[in-house]
Amino acid sequence: MMAITEFQKIGVGLMGFGLFFLLFGVLLYFDSVLLAFGNILFLTGLMFIIGLRRTAHFFFQRQKFRGSFFFLGGVSLVLCRWPIIGMLVESYGFVLSFSFSRAAPPWSEQKNMLQQGEKAGCPLTDC
Numbered sequence: 222m223m224a225i226t227e228f229q230k231i232g233v234g235l236m237g238f239g240l241f242f243l244l245f246g247v248l249l250y251f252d253s254v255l256l257a258f259g260n261i262l263f264l265t266g267l268m269f270i271i272g273l274r275r276t277a278h279f280f281f282q283r284q285k286f287r288g289s290f291f292f293l294g295g296v297s298l299v300l301c302r303w304p305i306i307g308m309l310v311e312s313y314g315f316v317l318s319f320s321f322s323r324a325a326p327p328w329s330e331q332k333n334m335l336q337q338g339e340k341a342g343c344p345l346t347d348c
Contacts, residue, residue, distance in 0.1 A: 229269065231266075232266045232267070236263055239260070240259070241259070251308065253299060253302045256307070256308065257299050260296045260311075288314045288319075289318055291311070291313050291317060292317075293314070294310055295311025295314055
């Protein structure tokens with residue numbers, strides 16, 4: 222089992238507070254100060270947990286560049302006190318950044334996999 226360092230414990234706390242402030246900022250009708258503080262805490266916590274080098278590597282990969290651009294652009298729009306547009310852009314960038322992590326096969330391959338599972342006598346979910 223891996224030992225968790227003190228920096229990682231601090232990072233988990235920072236990310237938790239960041240998510241709290243983001244949620245609280247959205248609940249208070251997109252309060253720009255709370256959203257900006259939540260974004261800063263979240264990104265700082267991420268850097269504490271996985272390290273500065275890995276964080277930079279995650280955001281600046283070639284296939285994730287467009288998602289990172291929109292995510293960080295949304296953060297900067299929130300910091301410039303345009304919270305609704307910033308959160309929309311940030312959410313779009315978040316979806317783009319994590320859409321590469323698990324690519325779904327094309328529909329024809331999914332259909333073939335379902336047919337093969339039915340032939341083997343397996344239900345659709347429990348093979």
